[in-house]
Amino acid sequence: MKPLRFIHISKTGGQSISKVAKEQARIEWGMFDKQYRPGIKKSGKDYVASRAQLFHRENCQQIDSDLSPVICKLSSNIPCHMLLSNIQQYETVDQYDWFMVVRNPYERFVSLYNWYIMRQNNRQNMPQNIARMLQQKIPQNKKIGINEYLCNGFEHINVQNTCFGCQFTEQYRYLDPKCHIRVLRYENLEEEFNQLMKEYRHHIVLNTKQNVSIKTASLADLTLETIETINKIYEKDFTTFHYEMRHSVFEKEESKK
Numbered sequence: 001m002k003p004l005r006f007i008h009i010s011k012t013g014g015q016s017i018s019k020v021a022k023e024q025a026r027i028e029w030g031m032f033d034k035q036y037r038p039g040i041k042k043s044g045k046d047y048v049a050s051r052a053q054l055f056h057r058e059n060c061q062q063i064d065s066d067l068s069p070v071i072c073k074l075s076s077n078i079p080c081h082m083l084l085s086n087i088q089q090y091e092t093v094d095q096y097d098w099f100m101v102v103r104n105p106y107e108r109f110v111s112l113y114n115w116y117i118m119r120q121n122n123r124q125n126m127p128q129n130i131a132r133m134l135q136q137k138i139p140q141n142k143k144i145g146i147n148e149y150l151c152n153g154f155e156h157i158n159v160q161n162t163c164f165g166c167q168f169t170e171q172y173r174y175l176d177p178k179c180h181i182r183v184l185r186y187e188n189l190e191e192e193f194n195q196l197m198k199e200y201r202h203h204i205v206l207n208t209k210q211n212v213s214i215k216t217a218s219l220a221d222l223t224l225e226t227i228e229t230i231n232k233i234y235e236k237d238f239t240t241f242h243y244e245m246r247h248s249v250f251e252k253e254e255s256k257k
Helices: 014-025 051-055 090-095 105-120 128-137 146-154 186-199 224-233 235-241
Strands: 004-007 040-042 045-047 097-102 181-185
Touching: 004 014, 097 186, 105 146, 105 224, 146 224, 181 186, 224 235
Parallel strands: 004 097, 097 181
Antiparallel strands: 040 045
């Protein structure tokens, strides 16, 4: 059994996993994994570039992992939701076992929007330069609904397919044939994660949630157009991870489940 490492997909409980691992076992996964940083090949060697160098290219706009869909440059010392194929020392990934968490795409993007609204309402806690840039892109008094927000993000997906991974990246793209990846489901996360920790003899229990957003929007707020857009872009997420695709709007009662 190889050492275990974690692939953090946006809005699938990654912060909770990273923090309990660090607090309970001093294991650095996800946001604390110093090796899970951007890396590209150059002249046969690992060339570690800043995220500004990686993403700030002509005709390539990166959705910031913290403030999407705002366009900005990012510092190199903050891990984002990298595809495994783009991290530093990729040639060593087969020396580890990996795990990741997947989530129903509809639920994932409702959660992403709620998180975004929470960040919008807490700009006073952001670094001043980030807050000023955000204010220029999206004024604090401007209300953006969930469908407009997601539509803005989806517009960047085709560009992102040539880049490195972000909060809107399809979940199936985090799979990698070069290594063994255990896939957990967010819907049963506590049970499946705790069982995985027992198998690898880690004394870690997922007993808390981090980065939880106030539920500003729900599934019932998704328009049929947004639902069909999610179906089209994330079709492989539905088929790969066996989530049911739908072609009608959600009723309020379904959103409460």
